[in-house]
Amino acid sequence: MDEKRIFFEVAYDGTDFAGWQIQPDKMSVQQRIEDRLSELYVNQPIRIHSSGRTDSGVHAMAQAVTFNPPDYPQIPPANLQIALNHSLPDSIIIRTAKFADAPDFHARYSAVGKAYTYVINRGEALPFNLRKSWHLPDCTDICEIRKAADIVTGTHDFSSFTTSRKKIDNAVRKIYRVEIDQAEDLLYLTFVGSGFLYKMVRSLVGAMVMVGSGKLKAEEIADLIKAKDRSKAPRSAPPNGLFLMKVFYDKASLEKWKYTDKPIE
Amino acid sequence: MDEKRIFFEVAYDGTDFAGWQIQPDKMSVQQRIEDRLSELYVNQPIRIHSSGRTDSGVHAMAQAVTFNPPDYPQIPPANLQIALNHSLPDSIIIRTAKFADAPDFHARYSAVGKAYTYVINRGEALPFNLRKSWHLPDCTDICEIRKAADIVTGTHDFSSFTTSRKKIDNAVRKIYRVEIDQAEDLLYLTFVGSGFLYKMVRSLVGAMVMVGSGKLKAEEIADLIKAKDRSKAPRSAPPNGLFLMKVFYDKASLEKWKYTDKPIE
Numbered sequence: 001m002d003e004k005r006i007f008f009e010v011a012y013d014g015t016d017f018a019g020w021q022i023q024p025d026k027m028s029v030q031q032r033i034e035d036r037l038s039e040l041y042v043n044q045p046i047r048i049h050s051s052g053r054t055d056s057g058v059h060a061m062a063q064a065v066t067f068n069p070p071d072y073p074q075i076p077p078a079n080l081q082i083a084l085n086h087s088l089p090d091s092i093i094i095r096t097a098k099f100a101d102a103p104d105f106h107a108r109y110s111a112v113g114k115a116y117t118y119v120i121n122r123g124e125a126l127p128f129n130l131r132k133s134w135h136l137p138d139c140t141d142i143c144e145i146r147k148a149a150d151i152v153t154g155t156h157d158f159s160s161f162t163t164s165r166k167k168i169d170n171a172v173r174k175i176y177r178v179e180i181d182q183a184e185d186l187l188y189l190t191f192v193g194s195g196f197l198y199k200m201v202r203s204l205v206g207a208m209v210m211v212g213s214g215k216l217k218a219e220e221i222a223d224l225i226k227a228k229d230r231s232k233a234p235r236s237a238p239p240n241g242l243f244l245m246k247v248f249y250d251k252a253s254l255e256k257w258k259y260t261d262k263p264i265e
Numbered sequence: 266m267d268e269k270r271i272f273f274e275v276a277y278d279g280t281d282f283a284g285w286q287i288q289p290d291k292m293s294v295q296q297r298i299e300d301r302l303s304e305l306y307v308n309q310p311i312r313i314h315s316s317g318r319t320d321s322g323v324h325a326m327a328q329a330v331t332f333n334p335p336d337y338p339q340i341p342p343a344n345l346q347i348a349l350n351h352s353l354p355d356s357i358i359i360r361t362a363k364f365a366d367a368p369d370f371h372a373r374y375s376a377v378g379k380a381y382t383y384v385i386n387r388g389e390a391l392p393f394n395l396r397k398s399w400h401l402p403d404c405t406d407i408c409e410i411r412k413a414a415d416i417v418t419g420t421h422d423f424s425s426f427t428t429s430r431k432k433i434d435n436a437v438r439k440i441y442r443v444e445i446d447q448a449e450d451l452l453y454l455t456f457v458g459s460g461f462l463y464k465m466v467r468s469l470v471g472a473m474v475m476v477g478s479g480k481l482k483a484e485e486i487a488d489l490i491k492a493k494d495r496s497k498a499p500r501s502a503p504p505n506g507l508f509l510m511k512v513f514y515d516k517a518s519l520e521k522w523k524y525t526d527k528p529i530e
Contacts, residue, residue, distance in 0.1 A: 013392035059393070090395045127278035128324070128397065128529055130355045264393055265530035 005105060006077055008048075008065040009096035014058045014239070015131045016091050021053040029054075029092060033065070036087050040080065044070045051107045051114065051247040055199070057239035059132065061117075061263055064247035066100055066107040105249075113176070113248040115192045117263060118205045119241045120212075123185025132264045133186065134205075134241040139212040142180060142187070147218035148211040149178035149189070152204055152225070159228035161204050162197035163236065171197060171228070176254065183265060187212075190245065192254060203230075205237035270370060271342055273313075273330040274361035279323045279504070280396045281356050286318040294319075294357060298330070301352050305345065309335045316372045316379065316512040320464075322504035324397065326382075326528055329512035331365055331372040370514075378441070378513040380457045382528060383470045384506045385477075388450025397529045398451065399470075399506040404477040407445060407452070412483035413476040414443035414454070417469055417490070424493035426469050427462035428501065436462060436493070441519065448530055452477075455510070457519060468495075470502035 010033070018026035022034075030048060037046040048067040054060060069075065075083070081097035088094070104110075119133040122140060129135075139145075152175055159171040179190040189208065191201055207224060210216035216234065224233050243263040248254035275298070283291035287299070295313060302311040313332040319325060334340065340348070346362035353359070369375075384398040387405060404410075417440055424436040444455040454473065456466055472489060475481035481499065489498050508528040513519035 011391050011393075061391070091392045093390060093392055093395070095389070095391075124360070124526075125358060126276050126326075126360075126526075127356045127358055128276075130358070132393065261389075261391075 005100040007100045009062040011093045012060050013091040019056040049107050055239050058242045060244040064107040113254040115245040116201045117243045117245050118189045120187040131240050139209045141212050145212040148208045148221045151221045160224045160233045163199045202236040206234045210234050270365040272365045274327040276358045278356040284321040314372050320504050323507045325509040329372040378519040380510040381466045382508045382510050383454045385452040396505050404474045406477050410477040413473045413486045416486045425489045425498045428464045467501040471499045475499050
């Protein structure tokens with residue numbers, strides 16, 4: 001165990017932030033955490049690394065973060081967690097804090113997979129769910145959504161389901177499973193995969209809800225994948241329904257993972 | 266049916282507002298709605314009336330509102346609702362809009378009772394529940410809380426459970442029932458009463474959670490009521506766990522009401 005590098009799992013409500021990543025003149029989650037860490041380490045600059053950025057408005061139940069603390073002062077991870085949670089806004093909470101398992105362990109490069117959940121509300125829009133879900137009363141055909149989920153599961157070239165402007169060398173990703181859960185008016189689409197292209201989950205959800213509301217056939221998702229052409233796919237789902245649920249660092253935990261805390265209910 | 270006065274039920278997330286009531290230099294829910302109404306009525310000033318103010322940070326599932334629209338332009342309530350929900354921030358939603366039942370119907374003066382729910386979280390604090398509940402992992406003794414609920418139910422002088430600075434002529438109020446519900450880590454305390462003094466629900470919850478965490482005996486609540494002395498009662502619960510659930514305009518609906526939508530789950 002490396003007594004130096006520190007690992008966090010961080011939950012955040014993305015509503016008030018311009019995404020995870022530091023940007024000039026905008027408040028990001030990364031900036032908030034780095035500022036507070038810097039204060040705790042007597043104004044030494046601290047740079048933290050996440051498993052990946054999340055867009056403006058996207059939430060996290062457990063974003064993974066690593067960083068190297070300075071030599072002095074030495075602050076045990078548990079104390080760091082308490083101090084940070086005391087000074088961070090309510091919209092950011094450090095859920096786990098510990099020393100990294102290995103000296104070269106890195107939140108991004110050591111990851112073997114991720115899980116995302118997208119929440120759709122088919123009931124009444126209320127202030128308490130509006131910024132944590134996509135309000136789509138028409139998205140009712142769960143049976144067809146399950147068919148679409150089966151089609152996207154597996155190893156595919158997901159070029160049709162990303163909006164990256166730069167050319168991607170390799171758009172092949174593996175989706176291990178897609179879980180569809182219902183609880184009253186809410187519908188949860190959970191994707192567990194080896195990794196995801198930029199806006200890939202939101203693009204897939206954008207197509208799957210078209211299937212759920214009868215505007216696209218489940219089988220047409222297969223054609224969209226084959227096309228490898230973003231312009232053929234429906235528009236992406238908005239960011240506010242998306243939650244980064246978990247980052248995995250070994251295959252066993254990826255395979256057995258099942259969310260126990262739904263992001264909203 | 267009066268074709269003039271209009272009635273709304275409004276849900277709002279109190280997090281971002283300095284309470285219901287208009288205040289100088291602060292953004293209130295009332296101000297937001299009046300500003301939007303004024304725009305829709307071609308910049309004529311509009312004054313709306315609610316069933317009562319809610320404090321900064323307190324939420325509403327159904328705050329009741331009445332107002333007299335100007336003679337021109339005539340806008341049917343349903344259209345007004347659509348236009349307002351389009352232009353209001355996501356934190357305010359008009360859930361019901363109709364003409365008032367009688368010409369003298371008034372959101373405040375016609376009310377015969379109200380229901381409030383207070384949410385307590387005994388599990389993990391997360392950004393998604395922190396501003397919608399009071400985080401109290403120790404509040405576990407539901408049996409004792411039920412005893413305290415039975416004690417506060419009925420007609421009492423609640424002078425010990427208000428923080429109004431001005432002398433109250435009559436602090437007698439009737440609590441018809443107090444319902445205690447649990448759903449996993451969340452505990453819901455729902456109060457249905459004829460009316461409530463300023464900060465009365467939060468003061469009662471402040472005492473009841475002391476009972477739930479073993480720091481006060483349920484029977485001591487009866488002594489606190491008898492004392493008619495605010496200084497003897499425990500501190501009030503914070504505003505962020507409180508939801509105004511419903512305002513009642515006839516006894517029958519008050520008696521049969523049961524919340525179907527929990528404010529958070």
